[in-house]
Amino acid sequence: MNAPSLLALAKAQAGRDLRLVWRRRGDALQPLMFALMVVALFPLALGAEPGKLAKIAPGVLWVAVLLSGLLTLDNLFRSDLEDGSLEQLLLSRAPLAWLIAVRVGVHWTVTSLPLLVATPLLAELLALPHDLLGPLLASLALGTPLLSLIGAVVAALTVGIRRSGMLLAVLALPLYVPVLVFGAGAVAAASQGLPWLGAIYLLGAGLALALVLAPLAAATALRIALT
Amino acid sequence: MNRLILWFNKTGSPPNFDRFAARWTPWAFAVAFATMAIGVYGALYSVPADYQQGESFRILYIHVPAAWMSLFVFVVMAIQSVIALVWRIKICELLAMACAPVGAAFTLITLLTGSIWGKPTWGTWWTWDPRLTSELVLLFLYVGVMGLYAAIEDRRAAARAAAFLALVGVVNVPIVHFAVNWWNTLHQGSTIRLLGPSKMDASMMWPLLFTVIASKAWFIGSLLQRARAMNLEQESAKDWAREAAGEDA
Numbered sequence: 001m002n003a004p005s006l007l008a009l010a011k012a013q014a015g016r017d018l019r020l021v022w023r024r025r026g027d028a029l030q031p032l033m034f035a036l037m038v039v040a041l042f043p044l045a046l047g048a049e050p051g052k053l054a055k056i057a058p059g060v061l062w063v064a065v066l067l068s069g070l071l072t073l074d075n076l077f078r079s080d081l082e083d084g085s086l087e088q089l090l091l092s093r094a095p096l097a098w099l100i101a102v103r104v105g106v107h108w109t110v111t112s113l114p115l116l117v118a119t120p121l122l123a124e125l126l127a128l129p130h131d132l133l134g135p136l137l138a139s140l141a142l143g144t145p146l147l148s149l150i151g152a153v154v155a156a157l158t159v160g161i162r163r164s165g166m167l168l169a170v171l172a173l174p175l176y177v178p179v180l181v182f183g184a185g186a187v188a189a190a191s192q193g194l195p196w197l198g199a200i201y202l203l204g205a206g207l208a209l210a211l212v213l214a215p216l217a218a219a220t221a222l223r224i225a226l227t
Numbered sequence: 228m229n230r231l232i233l234w235f236n237k238t239g240s241p242p243n244f245d246r247f248a249a250r251w252t253p254w255a256f257a258v259a260f261a262t263m264a265i266g267v268y269g270a271l272y273s274v275p276a277d278y279q280q281g282e283s284f285r286i287l288y289i290h291v292p293a294a295w296m297s298l299f300v301f302v303v304m305a306i307q308s309v310i311a312l313v314w315r316i317k318i319c320e321l322l323a324m325a326c327a328p329v330g331a332a333f334t335l336i337t338l339l340t341g342s343i344w345g346k347p348t349w350g351t352w353w354t355w356d357p358r359l360t361s362e363l364v365l366l367f368l369y370v371g372v373m374g375l376y377a378a379i380e381d382r383r384a385a386a387r388a389a390a391f392l393a394l395v396g397v398v399n400v401p402i403v404h405f406a407v408n409w410w411n412t413l414h415q416g417s418t419i420r421l422l423g424p425s426k427m428d429a430s431m432m433w434p435l436l437f438t439v440i441a442s443k444a445w446f447i448g449s450l451l452q453r454a455r456a457m458n459l460e461q462e463s464a465k466d467w468a469r470e471a472a473g474e475d476a
Binding site for chain 1: 312364367368370371374375378379384387388391392395396399402403405406407409410
């Protein structure tokens, strides 16, 4: 039997994952709704002064995106574990890291990309100055895949645990700190007229590193969690 | 076989480790108590008060060793984790997991003494100084390792998963430190800085040496004691373990 090429594997895996999402397309909107609600809480709690909102907007948007990503992490491997297809992935002759990379890619496309598209709207709700939208989108575009990749490692480690929601957050958040610092920091720097591309470059470097290492780490973590 | 490797392999077996830990734990604690007593006496009575900070600086003799240990224990935990994951040595899994609560305690002591010290000298309990922030994240990482270890039923699987997390964490610590440094220089807020080990007088130095040795010895004793208890618990079905635990077989 010939082993299928990596590209064919990726196609099959991505097709299956996308079809599963499409069958339950209502769920796919939930991260977006969650981020919208978090954003809506801040003017309600702090008062609706545009000046004050504009000052906190970059941080609030970053935290909202980060938290909504955190809540979707548990789904990354959970349903596959329950119907047994995760074991099949482990047993297959295809490199596990590659399959996980494809899985994370699909997950990011379904959960984070809609958020990215909706960011201008959310930014408008918080009266973010328009010239900051560029830095914000750039930092989110590089930061959210990084969050997904780091999160995949933690999700793989906790996949065997029944009620892992809170634990997953406790494990993932310390690892998210640097991404948040550079992501929100880039926008904060831009708002003060300081050079902000440095932080973006660092995020890009982190993403390049995580693209290579995180799938391997997640594959190891899955093997540890399921043996 | 090389004598060192032979010793290593022998001590790695659960009954031998139990004997080894039982023999050395009291010594480690004895050294810790003795050096701690001398160090604390020196810190509280014999060392002169600081010309700038007065008496409040004396907390340094607890704060600084605890801060060093909080990082040192994490590195020890990571090294044990590598050994546990690569060579699957049972004792190393236990030692790595026994490190986490001790390290978390040192981190907590660092944060608490730091804020007690911060109140009279900086006028605030807490400031988002890079060092304080990375120490806080370090505490979260310890808590994560302990939480993951507690959450998984199977003890060996739990130890391996938590050991892997410790490895991810040890990569994360320098990145966090770099990130929060960058972040604070960006804001240029307070110019408050930690005192730093700069130009400490020799007459003030010697109790620090004693408390540093005490914290190391305390760590060794505590680590061995914890690992021994975990070891006995896991081997509790075996005869030697019942005997060692003083239970009638």
